[in-house]
Amino acid sequence: MTSTAQAKAPDPRGSGAAAPALVVTGLGKRYGGVQAVDGISLELAAGERMGVIGPNGAGKTTLFKMIAGDVAPTTGTIELFGRDVTHMSTAPRARLGVGRTFQVSNLFRDMSVLDNVRVAARGGSSKARAFWRTQGMTDDVTRESILMLDSLGLTGRRDDTVADLSHGEKRQLEIAMALVSHPSILLLDEPAAGLSAAERATLRQLIEELPRTLPILLIEHDMTLALGLTDRVMCMENGRHVVTGTPDEVREHPTVKEIYLGRRDKK
Numbered sequence: 001m002t003s004t005a006q007a008k009a010p011d012p013r014g015s016g017a018a019a020p021a022l023v024v025t026g027l028g029k030r031y032g033g034v035q036a037v038d039g040i041s042l043e044l045a046a047g048e049r050m051g052v053i054g055p056n057g058a059g060k061t062t063l064f065k066m067i068a069g070d071v072a073p074t075t076g077t078i079e080l081f082g083r084d085v086t087h088m089s090t091a092p093r094a095r096l097g098v099g100r101t102f103q104v105s106n107l108f109r110d111m112s113v114l115d116n117v118r119v120a121a122r123g124g125s126s127k128a129r130a131f132w133r134t135q136g137m138t139d140d141v142t143r144e145s146i147l148m149l150d151s152l153g154l155t156g157r158r159d160d161t162v163a164d165l166s167h168g169e170k171r172q173l174e175i176a177m178a179l180v181s182h183p184s185i186l187l188l189d190e191p192a193a194g195l196s197a198a199e200r201a202t203l204r205q206l207i208e209e210l211p212r213t214l215p216i217l218l219i220e221h222d223m224t225l226a227l228g229l230t231d232r233v234m235c236m237e238n239g240r241h242v243v244t245g246t247p248d249e250v251r252e253h254p255t256v257k258e259i260y261l262g263r264r265d266k267k
């Protein structure tokens with residue numbers, strides 16, 4: 001377990017192992033007088049699942065946005081698969097293999113579930129939507145999209161419009177859209193936010209069943225979910241690193257207990 005700002009991935013394979021999927025070094029973001037993220041470092045090994053937890057305002061979303069390329073850091077660097085992407089925008093990061101979800105829904109509400117996945121399969125964005133409407137989809141894209149919906153249990157919803165989906169189904173669809181381009185790393189931004197207990201259970205199973213070779217960074221306010229789904233967890237508070245360790249180590253850490261349960265063990 002490490003309580004410093006370093007959160008290096010363990011290297012069970014010894015020398016010759018694949019480069020880490022993600023290396024974040026001394027990352028910081030200042031918004032005017034607010035230091036939203038303050039000197040965060042972490043490493044995500046190939047095939048590793050890491051959670052980032054912390055209370056409201058801890059800086060989780062800002063960290064996520066910097067890694068995804070939505071927000072430029074004030075300090076520090078980000079490497080993906082050994083390549084410095086600190087100043088790279090979202091589109092080239094996606095081409096490097098970043099799949100991600102959004103905290104605020106990025107779905108096309110008036111389009112069908114299948115069409116949303118088809119747009120994502122073609123690297124869709126809002127601009128691509130207009131383009132898509134004038135272009136035919138290839139059979140391959142359609143086939144791939146249908147397979148993805150099947151694997152995430154959304155087959156029965158294929159032809160429904162997004163507006164008709166439950167909140168939980170929308171989060172499932174967002175994951176389908178992130179996965180359809182076969183990402184090399186998956187960034188999940190609070191996927192359980194706003195879900196009922198039953199929807200959380202479905203989402204948890206869905207994430208559990210993703211290929212173990214896919215590295216996942218899961219930003220999640222819900223500690224139970226984050227600790228249940230990941231190999232290692234980093235806890236942040238007020239933009240700073242608190243602790244990184246296995247789920248058990250983090251669960252038992254006095255500061256984490258204090259943050260989440262409002263108590264610190266008297267020892």
Ligand SMILES: Nc1ncnc2c1ncn2[C@@H]1O[C@H](COP(=O)(O)OP(=O)(O)OP(=O)(O)O)[C@@H](O)[C@H]1O
Nearest residue numbers: 031034036054055056057058059060061062063221
């Ligand atoms: N665009 C912005 N402009 C100014 N301040 C911001 C901005 N985005 C975030 N902040 C501030 O940065 C701090 C960290 O916010 P952030 O949203 O990253 O935390 P969080 O851990 O994701 O919280 P939550 O769980 O509530 O989403 C907060 O004090 C927030 O008010």
